[in-house]
Amino acid sequence: MSQSIVQQSTSPTASAAASAQAAIAPSGVQSVVSDPETTTATGLVTGAEILIRSLEAEGVEIVFGYPGGAVIGIYDEMHRIQPSFEHILVRHEQGGTHAAEGYAKATGKVGTVLVTSGPGATNCVTGIADAYMDSIPIVVFTGQVPTHLIGNDAFQECDTIGITRSITKHSFLVRDVTKLAETVKKAYYIARTGRPGPVVVDLPKDMLAAKAPFHYPESVSIRGYSFVGKGDPAMVEKAAQMIAESKQPLLYVGGGTIISEGAERLTRIARKTRIPVTTTLHGLGSFPEDDSLSVGMLGMHGTWCANQAVQHADLLIAVGARFDDRVTGKIAAWAPHAKIIHIDIDPACISKNVPVDCPILGDVSLVLEQLEPLLAEKDTTDWLQKIDIWRKECPLDFDRDGQLRPQEIVRALRDKTGGRAIVVTDVGQNQMWGAQFFSYLSPRTHITSGGLGTMGFSLPAAMGAAFGLRGGADPVISINGDGGVLMNIQELGVAAAHKLPLKVVILNNSYLGMVRQWQELFHDERYSHTDLTPTNPDFVKLAESFGCVGLLCDKPEDIQATIDAAWEVTDRPVVMDFKVITQEKVFPMVPAGAATGDMITVQFNSENTV
Amino acid sequence: MSNETLTPQQLFRKQAAGEAISPEQGESVHRHVITLLIENTLGALNRVANLFSQRGFNLESVSVGEAKDLSKSRMTIVTTGNDRIIGQVLKQLNSLVDTLVVEDVTNVEHVERELCLVKVRCDASERAALIAVWTSFARTS
Numbered sequence A: 001m002s003q004s005i006v007q008q009s010t011s012p013t014a015s016a017a018a019s020a021q022a023a024i025a026p027s028g029v030q031s032v033v034s035d036p037e038t039t040t041a042t043g044l045v046t047g048a049e050i051l052i053r054s055l056e057a058e059g060v061e062i063v064f065g066y067p068g069g070a071v072i073g074i075y076d077e078m079h080r081i082q083p084s085f086e087h088i089l090v091r092h093e094q095g096g097t098h099a100a101e102g103y104a105k106a107t108g109k110v111g112t113v114l115v116t117s118g119p120g121a122t123n124c125v126t127g128i129a130d131a132y133m134d135s136i137p138i139v140v141f142t143g144q145v146p147t148h149l150i151g152n153d154a155f156q157e158c159d160t161i162g163i164t165r166s167i168t169k170h171s172f173l174v175r176d177v178t179k180l181a182e183t184v185k186k187a188y189y190i191a192r193t194g195r196p197g198p199v200v201v202d203l204p205k206d207m208l209a210a211k212a213p214f215h216y217p218e219s220v221s222i223r224g225y226s227f228v229g230k231g232d233p234a235m236v237e238k239a240a241q242m243i244a245e246s247k248q249p250l251l252y253v254g255g256g257t258i259i260s261e262g263a264e265r266l267t268r269i270a271r272k273t274r275i276p277v278t279t280t281l282h283g284l285g286s287f288p289e290d291d292s293l294s295v296g297m298l299g300m301h302g303t304w305c306a307n308q309a310v311q312h313a314d315l316l317i318a319v320g321a322r323f324d325d326r327v328t329g330k331i332a333a334w335a336p337h338a339k340i341i342h343i344d345i346d347p348a349c350i351s352k353n354v355p356v357d358c359p360i361l362g363d364v365s366l367v368l369e370q371l372e373p374l375l376a377e378k379d380t381t382d383w384l385q386k387i388d389i390w391r392k393e394c395p396l397d398f399d400r401d402g403q404l405r406p407q408e409i410v411r412a413l414r415d416k417t418g419g420r421a422i423v424v425t426d427v428g429q430n431q432m433w434g435a436q437f438f439s440y441l442s443p444r445t446h447i448t449s450g451g452l453g454t455m456g457f458s459l460p461a462a463m464g465a466a467f468g469l470r471g472g473a474d475p476v477i478s479i480n481g482d483g484g485v486l487m488n489i490q491e492l493g494v495a496a497a498h499k500l501p502l503k504v505v506i507l508n509n510s511y512l513g514m515v516r517q518w519q520e521l522f523h524d525e526r527y528s529h530t531d532l533t534p535t536n537p538d539f540v541k542l543a544e545s546f547g548c549v550g551l552l553c554d555k556p557e558d559i560q561a562t563i564d565a566a567w568e569v570t571d572r573p574v575v576m577d578f579k580v581i582t583q584e585k586v587f588p589m590v591p592a593g594a595a596t597g598d599m600i601t602v603q604f605n606s607e608n609t610v
Numbered sequence B: 001m002s003n004e005t006l007t008p009q010q011l012f013r014k015q016a017a018g019e020a021i022s023p024e025q026g027e028s029v030h031r032h033v034i035t036l037l038i039e040n041t042l043g044a045l046n047r048v049a050n051l052f053s054q055r056g057f058n059l060e061s062v063s064v065g066e067a068k069d070l071s072k073s074r075m076t077i078v079t080t081g082n083d084r085i086i087g088q089v090l091k092q093l094n095s096l097v098d099t100l101v102v103e104d105v106t107n108v109e110h111v112e113r114e115l116c117l118v119k120v121r122c123d124a125s126e127r128a129a130l131i132a133v134w135t136s137f138a139r140t141s
C-alpha cells in the first residue's frame, strides 16, 4: 500500500473545514484555491487540475457528470481551466452512467463519468453493473470524503470501492496525489483493453486539493494485468479442419465480434464458406440480416429458424459469444449434435457454461484474421435448404387486423431509415420487438442492456450515443416501454437543451408488458401489479414540458404520418407515444429453463407448441 | 437423462465438465490447493476474497502472509469443486488485475499442515497413554 501522501498545501484544518462545508452552497466552499501564479512558480498543481489535465491528455471528448461537495474542487478547476472536453450536466447519475455506456457502444471509445461521493456514487451502481455485464468500457470518477475521515461514517461517505467491487473490472482508491495522473492512465487502459469493462476511480477530497507536479505518462505497465492477442496457431488450424469436415456448420456470433471490430472479417468468412449465421442480442449488426445466410437472432426470443439450426448443427462456431442462459435455455439439451469451436478473449468465458471441443483464446478480430486464409469455399447447399424450410415454417410476423401493434411500428421505422440508424432499446417486450423487427445491417447500430437487463437504459444511452455521433447522418432511435421510459425520463431535458434530434419511441401498452406476458402464460393470467394505466402520464405533455416535441399515435393508419412528422424535427428530441394494444406478446419463445427445441410459436396452446 | 439418450457430444461435454454421467456415479468433486502471489494491498486481498462469494465458489480455508518481496503477498486457498468449477476458479483468479501468479499445487509436491489445539482433561494415570497418542500424530515436536 502506498505510504507517501504528498500534501503540499492542505493543512488538516483546511481540509476539515472544506468537508464540513461540503454540502452547503457551491460558492466559497473551496478551502484550497490553486493560484495560477504559484502554480507556475512551483510547478505544482492541485489534484483537481491534475485530473482535468489527465482527461485532456487521455483525449477524453465528453464527461457526463453531476457535482457535489466532494468533487466541487474539480468543478471549480473546470470553470477556471475551460478544458478541451465537454462536460454534460446530466439530471441523475444513473442517466450519466448509461449515457457513457451509449457513447462507448456507439463510438467504440471509453465513456467517462464524474460524480460526487455517497449518493452520487451509489446512483451510479446500476450503470456500472450494466457496463460490467455487457463489457462496456467506462471510467467512473467518484468523489470521496477526505482520507482521514474514511471509515468514520462521515457526511456523504460510502464505501464506493467495496460496493462496486464485484461489478467492476478494476477499481482504484487514490491515496497519493503524485500517483493520480498515472492512475487515470491505468484506469483508461484497463477499461479499454482485453475484455473491456467499467473501472472506478475513487477520489478523496484531500487528494484533489493536494498539489503535485503534473506529468501524464506515455504508457503504463501493470504487472498483474495482461490480455491475449492472436490465437494459438495449432488451435486455429484445428478449427479450420473442423470447419472443412463439417456438414451442417453454424456461426453463432456475439457482441465480442463487434467490440473487437471483427464484423467485417466475420462477414467475409461466412460468405466465402457459405456458413449460415445466427447472432445473439448483442451480436445484432455483426452480420447483415438481409443476407440470405442470416438466420436471425437465437435464444429465448430468437427465430424458430435460428434455434432449429442450433439444434441440428454438427458444428457451432461461437465467435465472441458467451453461452448465456437466455441463449442456451436448458443447457443439457442445447445443440446436442454440435462440436463447438469457441473464439473469445476472456479465458474465464471459455468452457464456463458449455465445455467446448476447440477453444481459441484470443482477440476475435485477430483470430478471424488467422483463420480466414485457412478456409476454403464450402458447399453447404443441402444444409441451407433445410434452413430455408425452417425459415418459411415460422417467419417473424404479426397480425394486421386494424389494431395498433408494436411490431408494425418497428417495421415502419426500419422502412423509414432503410436500416441506417442507431437503435437503442430498453428492456422488456419493446426490446425484443426492437431486436426482431428492425433488421440490423452493420455493427454498432443496435445498443441494448443485455446482461443486466436494466429498464431505464434506453433514453440516457441513446442520448450518450447521440452526443458521440453528433453531426453524423444516421438518426438515433430510442425504443422504450411505457414503464422503463419513466425510469430515466429526466434526461429528456438534457437532450433537449443540447438540441439532440433523438427519436424517442414509446411502445405504450399500458403495462409492464414482459412481466404481463409471463403472468398470462405461466401464472394463469394473474396480472399482479403490472397495470400502469392508473399512473401513466400524458407522454405528449411530458415531452413538451421538457422542451421536446410530443406526438400521439393510436391507429395503424397514422404510423407513417407520425414517423414522417418526427423526422421533420431536427433541432430537438421528438417523443412518439404509440398507444399499442396491451395483449400483444413476443413470439416465438423458449420458456425460461426449457429446452431450445421446445419453442412456443405464435400462441401459447399445446396445439401450437412445435 | 440416462446414458442411452445422450448424444456423443452431450456425453463429451459432461465428461469434460467432470459432471456425473449417470445418477449412480455421482459428481467427481475434488479438493484443490491453490497458491497465489498478489499485490500486497488491502484491495487485492479483498478482491480475491470477494471473488469467491461473487461467483459462488467454495472456500474451505485461506491464509495470507507477506512474500519475500514486501510489495507482494502470498495467499494459499483450499477450495472444492468439479473440474469445470476448479477451472473457473483458476481463470477468474487469473483475471484479477492484482493477482500476479496463480498456481494449482494440488498435484505438485507440497507440505500441508493443520494446527489443532485440544484441551484434554485427564489425571496422572492417563497421562502416559495420552502422550503416546499425541506423539503418534505429531511429526515434529
Ligand SMILES: Cc1ncc(C[n+]2csc(CCOP(=O)(O)OP(=O)(O)O)c2C)c(N)n1
Residues within 6 Å of the ligand: A426, A427, A428, A429, A430, A431, A453, A454, A455, A456, A480, A481, A482, A483, A484, A485, A507, A509, A511, A512, A513, A514, A515
Ligand atoms: C430496473 C428494472 N426493474 C425491473 C425489471 C423487470 N422487468 C423486466 S421487463 C419489465 C416490464 C417492462 O415494462 P415496459 O417498460 O412497459 O416495457 P414492455 O415490456 O411493456 O415493452 C420489468 C418490470 C427490470 N428489467 N429492470
Ligand SMILES: [Mg+2]
Residues within 6 Å of the ligand: A481, A482, A483, A507, A508, A509, A510, A511, A512, A513
Ligand atoms: Mg409497457
